[in-house]
Amino acid sequence: MSLRASTSQTIGPYLRIGLEWMVIEDLAPQGAAGERVSLEGKVIDGDGKPVNDAAVEIWQANSHGKYASPEDAQAKPLEPGFRGYGRSLTDDAGAFRFRTIKPGPVPGPDGKLQAPHLVVTLFMRGLLKQLVTRVYFPDEPANAGDPVLSLVPAERRATLVAQKKGDGVLEWNVVLQGRNETVFFDF
């Protein structure tokens, strides 16, 4: 049996009605093993204006490099209370924010480890389907050998790496168009 996947449609401007109940900006409110990090940023459109109606979702492994998903068969420990999913809805300044734990490395296409990263899914009015991208961590030696980052043209890789803003605080902006346009994936 073979079916075709349902056609994606835009989230539209009224996403808050349906999605606000499950905003998760602190992924480890009860704490979890690992290095605490805050990630802050803005979503900016092709006119340089903040996007105030985007849903930014992150998905990540715990600090051991294990996803809290039945699809992850690795013999690594789960962290109780750490689901690895976050959802932030941008404010009038286009800003989103997460407090989380830096993920550990997870296996890549050839069994080699990937550099620590977050998977980011973006929905907003004007997008008929989601954008998918990744955030990598600054000062991370493993970035140089990451199998996914290496598929990205070298001059654009920096758009996927967060910048240090302060102690434990990282900044990463989503630029939808133009100079420094964020790399988005065909997923």
Add this chain to the structure above:
Amino acid sequence: MKSIAPYRRPYWNTQPDYLFPKYASSVRRAPTQPLVVLPHTLSEVTAPVFGYDDVKPADSDLTRQHKGEPQGERIVVHGRVLDENGKPVPGILLEIWQANAAGRYNHRVDQHDAPIDPNFTGAGRTLTDAEGRYRFMTIRPGEYPWRNHYNAWRPAHIHFSLFGPAIVSRLITQMYFPGDPLLEYDPMFTCVADEKARNRLICSFDWETTMPEYALGYRFDLVLRGREATPMENRR
């Protein structure tokens, strides 16, 4: 390390492009640089799990969230969530939101001159059961104007958000109603070339689910991406 079976790529013309100028908001938000093809690693084939700690059974009845009954026609919307291989997708989170019977959203940016209904928020959620089934009780949403082009009106619709077993099977879409004369004018509904794909966004009237003297029934099945049958080595 065993290789991972990737998810199927979309069938030709069944998913929208980012840039679709008839939908004016896409022009300054669609990416302009080429997309980078993402291999499906463990990060892409996993997804968060939700359960009854997240969703209460009452969350699926949008007509009983306030003191009084909402205005409008009660409807049951139900269906199944399958993957492209025809397998039911159990235990996944569905979130819906919609306008009220007058075509007004309970949202600060909706300035349409139609009444807010104090007894209708327009949000619901549920989990699919072991056979991938879901069911909502709600009211039929109204059509409403928008400013995409001259005299533009959205057909009646309900927004659906779904989490599948993989982050790449995450889906947000809209459900439309059969026989709506606005469909052919709507740039959302017409955003894909494949007519069959478009028509799968329209629910069907379901007499079996219709509740005598209470509510009309509609059926809306959703299909999430499915995995390719055989793991392929070194896929890029």
